[in-house]
Amino acid sequence: MDVTVIGSASGVSPEERALRDLYLEHGPAVHAYVMRLLGGDTHRAEDILQETLLRCWNAQQLADNEDMAIRPWMFRVARNLVIDAHRTRAARPLEVSGATWLTELRSDVDDIERMLSAMVIHDALQALTPAHREAIRAMFFADHTVQQAATALGIAQGTVKSRVYYGLRNLKAVLQERGVS
Template sequence: MQTAFAIKTAARHCVLAVQATSDEMLIDGIADGEKSAMHILYARHHVRTYRFILRIVRDTTLAEDLVSQVFLDVWRTASQFERRCQVSTWILSIARFKALSALRQRRFEDIEQDEVLQIADDRDDPETAFNRARTSDVLRTCLKKLSPAHREVIELVYYHEMSVEEAGRVIGIPQATVKTRMFYARKALAGLLRNEGIDSLAA
């Protein structure tokens, strides 16, 4: 019993130690060739990176391949990380570059982005569920009518919950430009929604 307890305690301490390890510490470890640090960083960020890429390329097989390429780049270039942004932002900036490069190679000229609203709650009554579904469909349609640049900034700030600064680092533009795009993107989206008879997304 004491042995089992000791094992469980040691395992718990290991888990807590891993959780307490910052992304920056992991990058330092990766730069030193520590594969365990790479495994932990991958476990933390591969799902978000996959979803981010998938929403750009709209191809599950391609997205999976690009995720592998992203983390291979992280492994190769960890020593070049300059700590000017969060590690997660740096990873997504690599992911964005690879996703857009893949689109150019496949001659895709537009970035489809949808599914930004949650699926209707099962507890909703039929009328509420219908209204939510209609709002979701209308929003997806309206988002597709925005320019790629405006859709991208809406995606980063609202779906990925990035700050203006983080979004700017991922896209590679100044914060002022992000704010400008956000202003015009919201204005354009609001106009498109009004034309569809929706004055508020909360409706």
């Protein structure tokens, strides 16, 4: 609200003069109160302050504000406007910002990356000896313990540990040859 325009116009009505005085006297305090309620959102706080002043104007309480404690009334109106705005936003579907497509795209990229990584690892596993490949599959892909893997493969636990150790070393070397770190 531009106070200078209201104050400088010729033939200013008593209501307009009262509105200007009300803004000058109570505006900063109401604005600070609304800013606290809104967590520092300046634009919304200015909208709430303007709506509060308009409600004062519409209630025609300005010309005879001596009879009424106007500041508490303004604080109550501002608080109610903040609550109403919050309820309105909560009742509507979630607003979508222009950047959400980027996060959706990134999740698609993550899925594609996972799929490509799985393909690379599958190909790299084919380069290992069958014994190493079976031990790694039993331990990591079947999620077996050493004892469970040894039972499933029909070999000793120490052999499973050895095959997994050397299989992982070879897998790392194969992946490095293919440019995967």
